[in-house]
Amino acid sequence: MNTQAKIKKETKRKIKADFERAPLAERLKAKYLNSFFYKKLLVAVFRFVLLLGISYVILYPFASKILQSVFSPSDLIQTDVLLVSKNPTIDTYRYLITENGYFEALLNTAILSLVCAFLQTFICAFIGYGFAKFKFKGNGAVFVLVLFTLLVPHKVIASSLVQHFVNFDLFGILGNTLYKWVGWETGIHGTYAPFVLMSLTGLGFKNGLFILIMRQFYRGIPDELEEASYVDGYGVFKTFFRILLPCSVPMLITVFVLSFSWQWTDIFYTNLFLPNSDTVLLTSNAFWASMPSTLKDVSASLLEGNITATNSFSAIVMNTAGMLVVAPLVVLYLFCQRYLIQGIEHSGFGGV
Amino acid sequence: MNNTVETKKKRKRASLNERKALKGWIFVLPFIIGMIAVYIPVIIESISYSLADYRVIPAIQGGGYTLSWVGFDNFEKVFSLVIDSKTGETFLEMMFTNLLQQVIDIVAILMLSLFIAVLLNQKMIGRAAFRAIFFIPVVVGAGIMTKIDATSAEVLSTASGMLEEIDTGSVAGGGLGGIASMMDISALFSNLGFGSELVKIVSDLVANIVNIVNRSGVQMLILLDGLKSISPSIYESCQVEGASAWEIFWKITLPMLSPMILANAIYTVVDAFTSESNAVMNHIIGDAGAISPDPVQSAKAWLYFAVVALCLLLVVGICSTFVFYQRRNDK
Numbered sequence: 001m002n003t004q005a006k007i008k009k010e011t012k013r014k015i016k017a018d019f020e021r022a023p024l025a026e027r028l029k030a031k032y033l034n035s036f037f038y039k040k041l042l043v044a045v046f047r048f049v050l051l052l053g054i055s056y057v058i059l060y061p062f063a064s065k066i067l068q069s070v071f072s073p074s075d076l077i078q079t080d081v082l083l084v085s086k087n088p089t090i091d092t093y094r095y096l097i098t099e100n101g102y103f104e105a106l107l108n109t110a111i112l113s114l115v116c117a118f119l120q121t122f123i124c125a126f127i128g129y130g131f132a133k134f135k136f137k138g139n140g141a142v143f144v145l146v147l148f149t150l151l152v153p154h155k156v157i158a159s160s161l162v163q164h165f166v167n168f169d170l171f172g173i174l175g176n177t178l179y180k181w182v183g184w185e186t187g188i189h190g191t192y193a194p195f196v197l198m199s200l201t202g203l204g205f206k207n208g209l210f211i212l213i214m215r216q217f218y219r220g221i222p223d224e225l226e227e228a229s230y231v232d233g234y235g236v237f238k239t240f241f242r243i244l245l246p247c248s249v250p251m252l253i254t255v256f257v258l259s260f261s262w263q264w265t266d267i268f269y270t271n272l273f274l275p276n277s278d279t280v281l282l283t284s285n286a287f288w289a290s291m292p293s294t295l296k297d298v299s300a301s302l303l304e305g306n307i308t309a310t311n312s313f314s315a316i317v318m319n320t321a322g323m324l325v326v327a328p329l330v331v332l333y334l335f336c337q338r339y340l341i342q343g344i345e346h347s348g349f350g351g352v
Numbered sequence: 353m354n355n356t357v358e359t360k361k362k363r364k365r366a367s368l369n370e371r372k373a374l375k376g377w378i379f380v381l382p383f384i385i386g387m388i389a390v391y392i393p394v395i396i397e398s399i400s401y402s403l404a405d406y407r408v409i410p411a412i413q414g415g416g417y418t419l420s421w422v423g424f425d426n427f428e429k430v431f432s433l434v435i436d437s438k439t440g441e442t443f444l445e446m447m448f449t450n451l452l453q454q455v456i457d458i459v460a461i462l463m464l465s466l467f468i469a470v471l472l473n474q475k476m477i478g479r480a481a482f483r484a485i486f487f488i489p490v491v492v493g494a495g496i497m498t499k500i501d502a503t504s505a506e507v508l509s510t511a512s513g514m515l516e517e518i519d520t521g522s523v524a525g526g527g528l529g530g531i532a533s534m535m536d537i538s539a540l541f542s543n544l545g546f547g548s549e550l551v552k553i554v555s556d557l558v559a560n561i562v563n564i565v566n567r568s569g570v571q572m573l574i575l576l577d578g579l580k581s582i583s584p585s586i587y588e589s590c591q592v593e594g595a596s597a598w599e600i601f602w603k604i605t606l607p608m609l610s611p612m613i614l615a616n617a618i619y620t621v622v623d624a625f626t627s628e629s630n631a632v633m634n635h636i637i638g639d640a641g642a643i644s645p646d647p648v649q650s651a652k653a654w655l656y657f658a659v660v661a662l663c664l665l666l667v668v669g670i671c672s673t674f675v676f677y678q679r680r681n682d683k
Contacts, residue, residue: 047471048478054468055485061497127383134376142380145387152395153633154627156653159646160398164390201386206387209619211383217444245463257491265496283496287505322500326492333491338468339486339492 008258062323064195069093069320073302076309086165092295092320099292101280102324109264109282110328112192117260120207121252124259127202128214129240143215151206158272165194167275194273195263205266210255217251218244261329288321402426402650426651433648443635450632451663453556455643460557461620462613465568472512479638490569492663498567533602567623571616578612579605607676614671621667625660632656 070088075081198204231241267283280286303309404423434442590600636653
């Protein structure tokens with residue numbers, strides 16, 4: 001073995017030495033003037049251009065919205081302005097932040113998303129572990145229910161869900177007296193409680209998918225690990241918390257990032273459970289679908305009568321608000337993307 | 353003697369399993385509580401709305417509402433429901449046009465994600481950067497971007513004519529302004545002698561490319577995982593036997609990826625039919641406030657769900673005949 005490796009190394013060195021002894025022109029000829037190299041180059045260029053093109057498709061909406069976010073109303077009446085502003089201004093940002101209460105909304109959304117993401121990550125790992133490693137009767141049947149929750153569109157059950165939370169009464173344990181005592185007039189509807197409740201029971205936004213991912217992951221972990229832990233005297237729960245949870249950190253980060261970002265951009269549930277409430281979120285209409293009054297006045301005075309330009313300006317303001325909503329997420333993504341991609345790549349999704 | 357030993361052993365093992373099974377129930381308990389306390393009542397309530405007549409009792413008479421059983425009347429109403437009085441388009445027609453459109457989109461998403469995943473799996477300059485860009489839609493969520501675009505398009509459409517100064521596509525952000533005009537594409541393909549139907553499908557796809565790329569992020573991740581799990585020794589032996597790259601793709605990569613493609617197909621179907629950008633979903637939720645339940649709306653929703661479930665079964669049925677599972681002898 002050792003001698004073989006030595007011979008190989010010697011031959012390699014010899015070939016290299018021969019190659020380097022040849023004149024430069026001949027060396028370049030041998031390296032680049034052959035069909036193998038041409039083919040490789042062609043494929044590489046084609047691939048690069050294609051990927052660049054699709055990256056453009058993905059990035060263009062962001063780029064155009066960011067470029068247009070510095071437009072002032074006067075840019076809209078000029079015929080030669082398309083993407084780059086002539087009179088750039090940060091007024092759009094300024095008034096969105098001050099008048100629409102960006103930071104307050106940011107804080108509210110961050111708190112809600114963090115709470116939901118933590119709960120969902122932990123609960124889905126917990127439930128997924130139960131499905132993966134215990135062969136109890138009805139395991140399959142309950143798992144079909146998980147897939148069912150994934151399949152039923154949220155909008156189908158939206159009105160019933162709201163009704164349910166307005167009159168929420170868990171088997172008579174939480175009566176109206178309790179609500180009155182706490183001060184919630186419409187049950188728990190209009191508070192964060194429905195989100196917490198749905199996260200705690202694995203029913204949150206796309207939680208079926210997270211349970212599925214965690215189940216696939218834990219199925220891929222060999223049983224011997226747990227058996228060793230049982231032999232050493234750990235119980236089932238201690239094994240889960242001390243051994244398996246630390247094992248699954250990359251996967252947990254993946255689920256956390258996904259649930260955090262999907263909760264962050266979720267418009268449907270937030271508008272369903274928190275309609276016109278005092279807590280302004282980034283996704284509530286009060287923030288991102290309403291025009292700050294100063295900007296309205298400015299555009300009205302500058303673009304008087306020009307309806308198309310006025311509308312374009314409100315579209316630009318709205319797009320800017322949208323960018324402000326997703327900006328923190330993109331920053332988060334750039335920090336976490338290594339873990340995210342690693343985690344999903346090792347999920348063992350293939351066994352679905 | 354032998355017998356007794358065996359039965360003893362069996363009983364002991366069973367009880368251990370039983371004890372373990374009980375703990376399994378505890379792990380799944382949160383989900384089951386959620387099912388019993390929230391989900392199943394909600395589902396039953398929603399189905400019962402679709403089969404009943406809903407009447408609000410005025411507040412003077414005590415408030416609340418009554419439900420009276422009317423059988424499938426609501427569904428019959430949905431079947432004959434005309435949603436667009438100008439064109440006379442019925443709900444069913446809209447649903448099936450949408451279905452057809454979604455099928456084309458789903459096929460496109462599956463093919464694109466496979467193609468891109470294979471490309472991203474190769475070693476090249478800037479692979480990490482490309483990967484980071486391609487998975488942005490997974491995190492940001494195509495949902496909110498389409499919502500932003502839809503809202504600003506709504507604002508723009510209230511104006512009589514579109515702006516000439518600003519490309520409408522670039523303000524609305526959805527379209528790709530001047531990347532390729534549809535006229536060029538249709539002209540190119542009709543000159544090549546394809547049927548007009550095919551030309552329409554292709555030009556629709558090109559117009560829809562933003563949407564399709566944004567919706568195929570998760571699928572790419574799943575396929576990348578699959579590509580990683582194919583053993584390099586299989587490729588090596590193929591190369592030794594003299595297979596070309598083309599043959600290797602069709603004979604090795606595709607069959608080995610087929611379970612992931614099935615998973616992708618399921619995910620894509622579910623995502624396509626239940627996403628917020630789906631026109632039918634928007635219609636179902638759009639014509640009634642979220643708070644007050646509407647029997648016809650419920651009936652629509654459940655009819656749509658039945659169609660989606662049927663589609664999913666069909667897709668799973670078709671795909672699983674082509675899926676290849678590698679038999680693993682190890683372990």
